[in-house]
Amino acid sequence: MKISIIKIGGNVIDYPEKLNEFIQQFSKFPGKKILVHGGGVMASRFGESLGVMPEMVDGRRITDKDSLDIVTMVYAGLINKNMVASLQKYKQNAIGLTGADGNLIRSVKRPIREIDYGYVGDIVEVNTKLISELLELDLVPIVCALTHDKNGQLLNTNADSIASSLATSLSTTHEVNLYFCFNKAGVLIDEKNENSIIPLINEDIYQELKKENVIHSGMIPKLENAFAALEKGVNHVWIGKAENLIFASKGKLSGTIIEKHRYDLY
Amino acid sequence: MKISIIKIGGNVIDYPEKLNEFIQQFSKFPGKKILVHGGGVMASRFGESLGVMPEMVDGRRITDKDSLDIVTMVYAGLINKNMVASLQKYKQNAIGLTGADGNLIRSVKRPIREIDYGYVGDIVEVNTKLISELLELDLVPIVCALTHDKNGQLLNTNADSIASSLATSLSTTHEVNLYFCFNKAGVLIDEKNENSIIPLINEDIYQELKKENVIHSGMIPKLENAFAALEKGVNHVWIGKAENLIFASKGKLSGTIIEKHRYDLY
Structure with missing residues (x-):
């Protein structure tokens, strides 16, 4: 199922x-x-x-x-x-x-x-x-x-x-x-710009973005939790705004998708 | 079932x-x-x-x-x-x-x-x-x-x-x-005596007790509801105190059982 x-x-x-x-x-x-x-x-x-x-x-x-x-x-x-x-x-x-x-x-x-x-x-x-x-x-x-x-x-x-x-x-x-x-459109490159959503993050990208301080403070536990869930077998984790959820269900980019390793969408 | x-x-x-x-x-x-x-x-x-x-x-x-x-x-x-x-x-x-x-x-x-x-x-x-x-x-x-x-x-x-x-x-x-x-031990012959429970009531008995004014006021809608349920196919209706419920489940008389026609218990 x-x-x-x-x-x-x-x-x-x-x-x-x-x-x-x-x-x-x-x-x-x-x-x-x-x-x-x-x-x-x-x-x-x-x-x-x-x-x-x-x-x-x-x-x-x-x-x-x-x-x-x-x-x-x-x-x-x-x-x-x-x-x-x-x-x-x-x-x-x-x-x-x-x-x-x-x-x-x-x-x-x-x-x-x-x-x-x-x-x-x-x-x-x-x-x-x-x-x-x-x-x-x-x-x-x-x-x-x-x-x-x-x-x-x-x-x-x-x-x-x-x-x-x-x-x-x-x-x-x-x-x-x-x-x-949550209250943001996803993981943003520029916190003040809701259009700067990073569409896809895997562990490599996450480590890179953390190093560059693009991902910091409150976003770190969110992503750590997401990776923990992926580690335990969840297929993908999406984070974004509730009003964009329906687009996510249609495979449109509307938030940040967190995947374990690979780049292929859905 | x-x-x-x-x-x-x-x-x-x-x-x-x-x-x-x-x-x-x-x-x-x-x-x-x-x-x-x-x-x-x-x-x-x-x-x-x-x-x-x-x-x-x-x-x-x-x-x-x-x-x-x-x-x-x-x-x-x-x-x-x-x-x-x-x-x-x-x-x-x-x-x-x-x-x-x-x-x-x-x-x-x-x-x-x-x-x-x-x-x-x-x-x-x-x-x-x-x-x-x-x-x-x-x-x-x-x-x-x-x-x-x-x-x-x-x-x-x-x-x-x-x-x-x-x-x-x-x-x-x-x-x-x-x-x-409810807050009484059943339908009582003497309202002040919790031991005067009428164990079994059918429609004939109900009409009789109503005529004799043993059953009156608040008890009437309760019994009318019970008979309506029996009319629609419910097997029996029990009314009594919560603390006696367990005895009712064991077939012991511990409240009033309301049945449609017959006298045989359970």
Whole structure:
């Protein structure tokens, strides 16, 4: 089976118009597909309205009990179910899931070292059998950024990590492509020029671009994650803007494709 | 397939200890099963903390946009996902669903007559194919009190109606028993005596008890609903306390069983 795993973040979810446009594009995306979403900004905003202030360390949320409840309500409830309902409108048989549903993604509570992240999960195991079965029923899984420890505890889990884990686990038995939508059009040669997208990156090019400081700071972990996914069997990783996703599905250059070794497109 | 559909309400959900006890009992309940839950009290309490006051007419919530968001967060998020995670602990492969997920339950927004109930759905169609497929995968569906109109709108829907609709729809192809857990031990001869449970009611007995005013007020719609379900093919309906559910599964008298005509138990 050929499976596309698409991850969207706050820059889409937090804007109803953008989200609606994305939902329509995603509906047209061909083949078997899985959508992964977080929703951090909306959760923070909602928590603040309840007097629960988000505590962040190095861009990562510290998830105490109250924050976990908020994240559960906002991710698995408000965002996930409204997306599912919208997708149903566009004839997508969407099914919303956390990692607890069907024991989809098991994680362990992150061990306390310098920082206690609270109810945050590091992924241990993906139930690829269930995902395959759901896809075979022509369902479209919409997975939010929550997992569980199989001991009754939900755990807040980074949506990028969920997308990567689903992709790498499924790639042992399926052909998987991974799409990360973020706030830039791709890896850019000139950060200020959205038209300077580097269409294709492999490890050699990556090392070169890093040396030349074209790729730096926040883009480095993104690409390291992408190469890690390729290493584990993912076919290709695409990064770009959500609004260009549909072009990517048609084989048009509309973001950056990250491949392992070879140059041939798709 | 023999399917048990079990509905729990606020008198279980709102008390963590009771809910935990119920989760353990439900885990031991044999055979294919579906859990249906609302969570009105928790949603009201949470809404109040946000300054959204619940508006009720004849015991039914008026669901404006803010209330719908709250219900979506509390039912589909907080309650549903924590129950799913708890059930996973007890080796139940639970999967949490709204009526939008997999187009499980389609409804229409209730037409405005004397009262505008807002975003409230009246059930039109149940996707029995999907439910059967999920049960065949050994999943345990946990369905919350939300449906959708297949046009992008989530709708707040009475949990009793969801349980009844699932039961009657599935009863055309399966043997279905329906269990309503509520705050009484069953239909009582003496309202003040929890030990005066009437073990078995059929239509003849029901008409008799109604005439004698043993069955009155709130119990009448409950029983009317039960007989309507039996009329549509449900095998039997049980009503009683959540903590006695496990005895019902073992064929012990622990609540009131409502049957269509005959007297023979189970």
